Amino acid sequence: MARKTKSPVTYAKMKGIVSFFTALIKERKKCSTECSLKLGTSIPVYNHMNSECFLRPAGILSDESAAAACFTNTSQELQRVSAADFNYLKVIGTGSFGRVLLAKRRENNRHYAVKVLQKHIVLKKEAEDLIMCERNVLLKTLNHPFLVRLHFSFQTKEKLYLVLDYASGGELFYHLQRERVFREPRARFYAAEIASALGYLHSLHIVYRDLKPENILLDSAGHVVLTDFGLCKEGIAGRATTRTFCGTPEYLAPEVLFQQEYDRTVDWWGLGAVLHEMLYGLPPFYSPDRMKMLGNIMYEPLVLKTGVSKSGRDLLKRLLHKDRAKRLGAKRDVAELKCHSFFSSLQWDDLVAKKIPPPFIPSLSGPDDMTNIDPAFTKLPVPDSSDVCEEAGVTFSGFSYTSNFVSL
Numbered sequence: 001m002a003r004k005t006k007s008p009v010t011y012a013k014m015k016g017i018v019s020f021f022t023a024l025i026k027e028r029k030k031c032s033t034e035c036s037l038k039l040g041t042s043i044p045v046y047n048h049m050n051s052e053c054f055l056r057p058a059g060i061l062s063d064e065s066a067a068a069a070c071f072t073n074t075s076q077e078l079q080r081v082s083a084a085d086f087n088y089l090k091v092i093g094t095g096s097f098g099r100v101l102l103a104k105r106r107e108n109n110r111h112y113a114v115k116v117l118q119k120h121i122v123l124k125k126e127a128e129d130l131i132m133c134e135r136n137v138l139l140k141t142l143n144h145p146f147l148v149r150l151h152f153s154f155q156t157k158e159k160l161y162l163v164l165d166y167a168s169g170g171e172l173f174y175h176l177q178r179e180r181v182f183r184e185p186r187a188r189f190y191a192a193e194i195a196s197a198l199g200y201l202h203s204l205h206i207v208y209r210d211l212k213p214e215n216i217l218l219d220s221a222g223h224v225v226l227t228d229f230g231l232c233k234e235g236i237a238g239r240a241t242t243r244t245f246c247g248t249p250e251y252l253a254p255e256v257l258f259q260q261e262y263d264r265t266v267d268w269w270g271l272g273a274v275l276h277e278m279l280y281g282l283p284p285f286y287s288p289d290r291m292k293m294l295g296n297i298m299y300e301p302l303v304l305k306t307g308v309s310k311s312g313r314d315l316l317k318r319l320l321h322k323d324r325a326k327r328l329g330a331k332r333d334v335a336e337l338k339c340h341s342f343f344s345s346l347q348w349d350d351l352v353a354k355k356i357p358p359p360f361i362p363s364l365s366g367p368d369d370m371t372n373i374d375p376a377f378t379k380l381p382v383p384d385s386s387d388v389c390e391e392a393g394v395t396f397s398g399f400s401y402t403s404n405f406v407s408l
Ligand code: ADE
Pocket: 092, 093, 100, 113, 148, 164, 165, 166, 167, 168, 170, 217, 227, 229
């Protein structure tokens, strides 16, 4: 684990936290006028989540900045959305924070991935890190073609809901596992889309940090969708791969393992690890013995077998440089990657405009088709709708966040 005092804001932390607090603040403001009427003054509206303790002593959001957040996000008409507005169809992800459900919004029949988080776990785990989120970072809007979009967030008494785009193509690595390796043009395409998303985040001073196989999804057209899920896959019986292990070290940069300071260059290491696995079928420094693998990442030189082009191997060598100051991207970030010979055939502007046809289109009979989602998830029982919606519409009726994304 990286030293907490130095860890930067990460995408995973920020995305959930932004929406959570934006909504919280809105409700807080609104409540001063509305809630006493609606709920009666005896109900301690935020007591159970101890919002004051996050909003005040931590100093993340002063009342002024809270007002700014509120203003930014209420400049367009808000839709009131609650847990009860969705039919929950399948489990498509799970972890220690909660689970991800495929859901259909009743109003428009659109599919969404709904991340349901247990508040007590989120607040406990993130409380320490929260205080490092600066106001201006918190208020940033993320809008990039290869980042999952947040549509709404709302909460019930015990749970926090994030309603996200549903990436129906499944995990990139689900496909990789089936095919063992990808050919270079396909690996190049995915690496470039991931790099472009990371470069965008870095431009907002956000470090993704959690680049790992389960966070890289495909949409129905075959484009990359980076998710913000910091969910480890603990507790899923029968998932055969080593990635099921919570806190998998395969993709961790040496500086993280050494508990040293780290910066955005951890993401270029992560990209190197992803690219290595796509081209060779295994993560770099791989050993079936976990401890040995950690040792390899920290101390052993990178060994690259033949079978990958010279430019591919050169890129891997540069991204997986143990010294982060010498790693590709250390100086000019994604601009350095764009100039690398491995990407010389690629038109980056076309890539971001989604003008490059994806090398693989997931086969889907329709939005309900689950063939690209790991059965380890989909076979899990879907929580009863009454369980999902239990407290919705009572204490926090109308607790809503509506994204103001505009497509690039
Ligand atoms: N699993 C986790 N998040 C997902 C999403 N947004 N779409 C599809 N599957 C997911």
